[in-house]
Amino acid sequence: MAAADTDKLNNLRSAVSGLTQISDNEKSGFINLVSRYLSGEAQHVEWSKIETPTDKIVVPYDMLSEVPEDAAQTKSLLDKLVVLKLNGGLGTTMGCTGPKSVIEVRNGLTFLDLIVIQIESLNKKYGCSVPLLLMNSFNTHEDTQKIVEKYAGSNIEIHTFNQSQYPRLVADEFLPLPSKGETGKDGWYPPGHGDVFPSLMNSGKLEALLSQGKEYVFVANSDNLGAVVDLKILNHLIQNKNEYCMEVTPKTLADVKGGTLISYDGKVQLLEIAQVPDEHVNEFKSIEKFKIFNTNNLWVNLNAIKRLVQADALKMEIIPNPKEVNGVKVLQLETAAGAAIKFFDNAIGINVPRSRFLPVKASSDLLLVQSDLYTEKDGYVIRNPARTDPANPSIELGPEFKKVGDFLKRFKSIPSIIELDSLKVSGDVWFGSNVVLKGKVVVAANSGEKLEIPDGAQIQNKPIFEDMLAGFGELSPEFFRLAFSAGSIVDRTKTVSSKVEIWDDPSSGELLRTIE
Incomplete structure (x- = not known):
């Protein structure tokens, strides 16, 4: 790191230490993220090294084994599962206040209603205990806490936890916006869903789930109506000891900018358009060569999350997100959960039907x-x-x-x-x-x-x-x-x-x- 950047980081560290609104874990996580950004970790890939994944790495859904029609076996499978919905987003782009998950989708039911009903029916049908976790942001936490009270009579455990809260950086001074007088929520941001892994650990939820015998977490966006529990996928992961699975689905012309899975240096890796050299962007957008894209439906082994978070090994690609807040140019540094795939052992993709990708964005x-x-x-x-x-x-x-x-x-x-x-x-x-x-x-x-x-x-x-x-x-x-x-x-x-x-x-x- 250049001397000037070292000075920037030291000044930032000093300013962040005085922020009382966030925990020590959040402070150190933020400084680590900024340090990696300033060190200029390579974001681009060597195009010649990219290989198309084989069917062993991106498994066609049709090749998954059928789950035995035995209620006891199915219950045993489901008792190892946790469902986690990413619930940090607001409904502002669709003209709504509060968490996006409370927008009514169909027949007066919200995203969250549908999710709860799905898991209720699973638990009732198989006599299992699949809990629901909601990862909130500071933007959605208070509202969500009130909303989940209406499910108190359901047969599922609902747990909430907050993802990290990081200060926005004033672009020209490289200092936290809250230390420059922005005392409200505008001074802060949630650093992307890549933060789900350390936040799950830091909240204490991960350890609690492991103590209950849970093995896998199914992570998905709360606004993807196709992201439902799939027994064939869960069974495949347990049988093959896969630590991480990303559901991908065939691209259409509407999805050409979506991240795709590649084989790179012997590992499966997510390739995002931001990592693609300019001269290869059109090739990346081709649905002939890159035929699949990331649905952000992820299945991850809980013990593997614990191991990698403790080792500080999850160094996903950083996504710089410049914004303007009340006339001040700021920078947000974010990460994506899908980019973590390369750090897990025996990670795979599964090429699922398009029906498992039904997002409501507009x-x-x-x-x-x-x-x-x-x-x-x-x-x-x-x-x-x-x-x-x-x-x-x-x-x-x-x-x-x-x-x-x-x-x-x-x-x-x-x-x-x-x-x-x-x-x-x-x-x-x-x-x-x-x-x-x-x-x-x-x-x-x-x-x-x-x-x-x-x-x-x-x-x-x-x-x-x-x-x-x-x-x-x-x-x-x-x-x-x-x-x-x-x-x-x-x-x-x-x-x-x-x-x-x-x-x-x-x-x-x-x-x-x-x-x-």
């Missing part, structure tokens, strides 16, 4: 999971078999739909999208009840004008623009069904007095229907 995702594309049973959100296309429709909603409250107001009921390929909505658009969308649909309102899709409308393979509807007055569902089922509305409609005529083909002179 209102467009909420539309998918609230629609008839999915059903819900025992807390599990299950894809409707009536949908023959294995891919979900692509959905783009304008900023008017960004906040959950606005999104819900704009739909009298969620449209049927079983046969939808894509939907793009822009402007002040409102949907009636029992609307059916099929094929490729575009709906756009003019700036400053409101476009209402009536109850019962069926729209298939059509763009609908406000301009097209000028002069048609009140539009009935029958109008929409006929006018948008085939052909262009501009070519196929004429207004005559207060009537709308729909023609099969205006040039042929054949009138299909007249709507008053």
Whole structure:
């Protein structure tokens, strides 16, 4: 480390020692992270050393053995498991206050409700005791403590613990923002989910779980509705003594920036786009060469976590995250849990079905999971078999739909999208009840004008623009069904007095229907 950087670190260490809001463990963890950052640990990889993992390293899900249909054996498996959900995120990007996990997803149930119902049903069915751990951040801790009280009567143990709280760094001075007068929450940040391993240890939860005979923890984002307990995966890991498993799934064009698993220097490793040399970024984004990406569903051996945390061996790649807080440029240093894979013995990936990756990051995702594309049973959100296309429709909603409250107001009921390929909505658009969308649909309102899709409308393979509807007055569902089922509305409609005529083909002179 250069002399100037050593001085920076010493000044920072002195300033951090005076911060009373955090523990000694948090102070030392933060200083270690900054020290590694200043030492310039290599983030890039040598491209020529990258190899595609074999099926022994990234195991196809179909190759996993079936779990014996014996209730006692299944109970024995599940009694070794802990479910841990990452619960540090807020719902602010979707216009909600408090933890994101309390956003209502389906039938009035929140992410957290669904998670609890799933584990309740497992415990009841097999007579096992799978506990639920929630890793909160300082942003979500107080709210979560109140929320979990409503599950007091459930048959599962629910434990919460906080991940680390680190001070944001003032970029130009390299000093903690709280020591510069920022006394509120804005002075702090949670350092990414890579912090789950030391935080689990420092909280005392890890030791308690080991004393109960627990062996594996299933870690997943609380907003991934596909991240449910899988007996085949758990059985495989126990039988093969794998210390770490990352679930990966085939990339689509929407996932080209997602991290992927590679073989590198004889070990399995997560490769993130930030590590890729500029000249190879397009190659990294290719779904032909790098066909899988990280779902952040992770299965990890608890004894291995203890060993590696005690040895201070989990030195994951550092993710610098520059931000601006009240006009001050700050730096956050973060790590990701997936990057820890290379430090564990006998680590593998499992190439799982896409159904195990169903994140809700925006209102467009909420539309998918609230629609008839999915059903819900025992807390599990299950894809409707009536949908023959294995891919979900692509959905783009304008900023008017960004906040959950606005999104819900704009739909009298969620449209049927079983046969939808894509939907793009822009402007002040409102949907009636029992609307059916099929094929490729575009709906756009003019700036400053409101476009209402009536109850019962069926729209298939059509763009609908406000301009097209000028002069048609009140539009009935029958109008929409006929006018948008085939052909262009501009070519196929004429207004005559207060009537709308729909023609099969205006040039042929054949009138299909007249709507008053």
